[in-house]
Amino acid sequence: MAMAYVTLADLRAVIQESDILDLVNDAGTATDLTDPAVALILAEVFDQASQEVDAHLAGVAEVPLATPPKIVRNLAARIARYRLYQRRPNLGDIIKPVAADYKGAVDLLAQFAAGTLTLPGTVNGQPIVAGDSGLSVASAPRRFGDDFWRRMG
Template structure:
């Protein structure tokens, strides 16, 4: 199971766009090629898992709406790469998605999913300092007064 489905892509971008991006039949079949969509969605999940694996147990057991949206934007971008390249708005959506995934991986954004890996922290939670031994003390400086 991928983080988004064909129906998610249709809801987000429309049938016509997906037909134009996936129908590679000769002559065109005027239908969405579900295999091409499945490949794009699998690639999107792999990319998302690559970003999130350092902080979350992947694949995610539950898929938050934001992750579903990431998967749709990434899959659409991948489909456009096969058709001459993405338009500026599609590239911007992809770049925004990558930024958001980096934020999630770095802990600046927290996803509401099970399996969160807490970053390692020092026990005690305080600051430790190391001070070198004294060379001079008050007794050693008495003769200089």
């Protein structure tokens, strides 16, 4: 499995926990999201969403992203939500807004892939190293350096 960009907390930010349980409780016996069968389904959905994100970003960044920015986690959560709804094709029109949101997430990923947008924390697809702001500062030599003050003292 690839590194998952989405966690249960990320998914809860885009869908209510009760809805998550309804979408993954295939046997109808799970009472919460800690049920092993439910956890297995969620892990698979998270992996699918993360792989889809990686497929889009592979041309502009080294994947998997070591530290995915919040926007990547949010996009992966939106993709995961759509994948959960796809598991219940009998829901009919209920899935339309979720499908539209999925399309929006994929369109945003396509903008990253095309270079129209840049991933936060990267420059030309490469991670920004701590302390590397890309800013260079030059100044005149010090006039009152250590030698000056020693002579004065």
